[in-house]
């Protein structure tokens with residue numbers, strides 16, 4: 672794995688190194704983001720390699736969510752260049768950004784963003800339904816994913832009948848249904864208690880290996896870091912030294 676300067680490899684980096692010859696899943700060069708007078712991010716250089724589980728850590732207000740939004744093509748940078756799967760994004764229209772997002776990137780939001788009136792299966796199928804009708808094969812795939820994340824027997828439960836950990840698992844299955852190359856998870860352990868933190872991270876790690884999906888997380892949670900292949904630390908919108916746990 673090619674480490675960028677100012678970053679630190681973590682246990683498990685061997686998994687990512689095997690895939691490091693290919694173009695990065697995401698490449699940022701000199702990326703900055705300003706909101707009016709606020710410089711949320713400045714001069715970010717980052718390659719996310721296929722197979723990585725990368726943590727973005729840093730204090731509140733350091734720019735973690737802003738960086739996730741740029742990596743996930745939810746927002747455009749003010750300066751610098753972003754490539755996704757080797758393709759520059761600078762010239763993409765809003766529709767082009769959305770298409771690239773839908774085809775390549777899955778999201779696990781902190782509040783899970785499940786639709787309350789839909790059961791687990793229909794929540795997982797939602798990203799496919801937004802693009803048209805779903806096939807029997809896709810429904811079977813959604814069922815398999817729900818089983819894989821430990822929700823066999825819960826396919827027809829609505830979110831309000833599930834625990835927080837179960838809701839998160841539905842959100843993880845939904846993030847994977849369109850077979851993305853990259854999944855972005857914002858503070859995935861923030862609402863979980865101790866046992867569930869490790870269960871969730873073990874699940875992410877298993878999916879990272881079995882589905883060959885690259886994960887980028889933002890986290891404040893030290894317990895989650897041992898599952899990562901790498902972390903970068905943000906401070907006032909700049910990448911500082913890697914994590915020195």
Ligand SMILES: Nc1ncnc2c1ncn2[C@@H]1O[C@H](COP(=O)(O)OP(=O)(O)OP(=O)(O)O)[C@@H](O)[C@H]1O
Pocket residue numbers: 706709710711729730731732733734735736737738
């Ligand atoms: N839409 C916005 N408009 C104006 N300022 C913003 C906006 N989004 C973020 N900021 C500012 O950019 C900086 C970085 O915010 P960001 O949310 O990325 O930090 P963070 O590290 O994710 O924080 P937290 O851990 O509290 O979620 C902060 O100063 C924040 O106030």
